[in-house]
Amino acid sequence: MSHFLVITDSADLSQSVAYAAGVQIGAIPATPMPARPEELPGYDAERPVVVLDAGPDADAALRLTAGCTAVGMVVVLASEEPERIGFAALKAGAADVMSVYASIPELRASLARADRLATERAYATAGQQGATTEPPRPQGRVVTVASPKGGVGKTMVATNLAVGLARRYPQSTVLVDLDVQFGDVATALGLSPRYSLVDATHGQTPSDPLALKSLLTQHSTGLYVIPGSESPGASEAVGAREIGLLLHTLAGAFRYVIVDTAPGLNEQTLQALDQSSDLVLVTSLDVPGVRGLRKEIDTLRQVGLMLSSHHLVLNFVDPHRGITVKDVEANVGETIDVTLPLAKEVPLSVNQGVPLLQGNGRDQATKQLTHLVELVSADRSAVGRTSRWKGTRG
Template identity: 45%
Template structure:
């Protein structure tokens, strides 16, 4: 069996592939002419030496439409094969490629070292999918907690709360936490955590990652604090290709792999937010200390009760708390009809840490805002819950 198959007539590129494989990757390279595509996928299968390869490279020299047609068939019949497209990438082509099951789109000018890394990563992904297909599913596997961080209006510090919550939970359960940026048009989780992600949620909901949780993990970005992140699309236009069904399936996949899935949602109650609530075990509602935010949260609770989408775990956070605002915590609780579980006082340090991309809980700060965030994290700590603290609600005083 040839571990690598390249359909190309460009000898220079073929030589670079052989250089990338030689001395670093085990396996042989089989090269096919682009003419083989004229007879359709069946003719390609006849040309292969033995079983399907681990990595199939389409191009250069292959028409993109022909490459995508072949990739679609391979993705359906041999989902364990990693598909690579060599072409001049454009946003439209990348999206079409993802829908066809192609793992990466690269230019024909890619260097030998970068090509070696790409092929090695593709082989690892292929091996993971093979193991996933051969392994029997574990019965009774415990599902992780899905925590939807929400607010009816923007500008209340929802992303700051979500990123700090994920960092705090990372100390409770290292490498068992993933934060998902579901503000698909203008998400800020990447900047809030000082990340430059190679992949986004657009990659994760299409192609092989949507079928295999092991492959999905390869699309996550690792944060130095010991958590994973799945960041928002690179452009707002990509959000049009992500449906509520995609979101539901993605969250269900992550919940089967991680102890905590923190979802930073977009403001309001759009279809993606409702799809998240259908999977959520907990909801964290962030409210500012202003009348529009408070009334918005009251309406939000009323709508979700009517839709029967209120998660079993409910946690309400009052952000930007300030006694000079003319509104007390008791006033907020009376309006929204539920107790406030965590209060985050107005702080100069918190915006500064957000702008730096370093959450305050990452630095173990002792300022009042970090204390409020730690109280929120404690509500998800099994030891804290086992001690019975979750049954208590103490009246909060804003200093």
């Protein structure tokens, strides 16, 4: 646990931070604003985290933020207008920007993020000084949703899985559209994002949590999204290395990282699988779909990427197709975990940009998708953390 210090003239904010942190909090007045980090009583403490109220003097608060960040302190800025100072705060090095009226759960999530960042910086400093202690590994789970061919409902499954997890665990899930050329995650969620996967994998961004923070789009359910590119030619700008760094960084911030991939097994999909803890394979109830699924399973086993934690989803299930679920299981040598019926509700929800699990329907498709959420969340469910990032732009 870090040493927390609150700089504010507001007794309410100081008490709220103390309650959210669950520890004794040192507080000093924000008027006048300290000019340098050396003037703070917690300056020499190990892993110090400063909650700084920018209300009395925003310019002075930003200068102090930059100074604190330069000496390794972690700063969370509080403001009555967090959106107005957000960009300047991130530029100054603030770990987060929150409202002075934030709820206790919001404060707790922000402080948890700051505490983890302070811990990571302490480990990095120890490493530079020759210490051998390894930093804690990311605890979030990367769940890759893949399919052998297109047109089988993979994106529908990925978006519903992500929305279902986001509703079950608020502020805990991010969905990455890794179908760089023809990704439709944004359309399936009814979003008009400002940034895309290309932005999130540019330069040092995929390994920089603060830079990634400003690129996430937030869905109405609380789900965070990194959509695919609008340009099919952008695939050349998204390399496997950047994908690996991106997923590693996101796994350090979210409980669940859902990855919607392009059909087949391209370079980006293989990289995602290499980073994944869970795999969801989707296919359709027809001969080409079943054959493709069997080939994909065989290939993944050959390259050592058929994860032990995996689930098979069979879409467009209909008793009049001449193939049964048992036929599919016999052919691929695996149990089908989720069967999605050929139902009018599914294309209607896709066309409207409203995933089935965004509502409270009782149709069979919704029930089966809910079952998939339960299967994924049940595996190694000891992982428990809400997102470190809040209030991103969409």
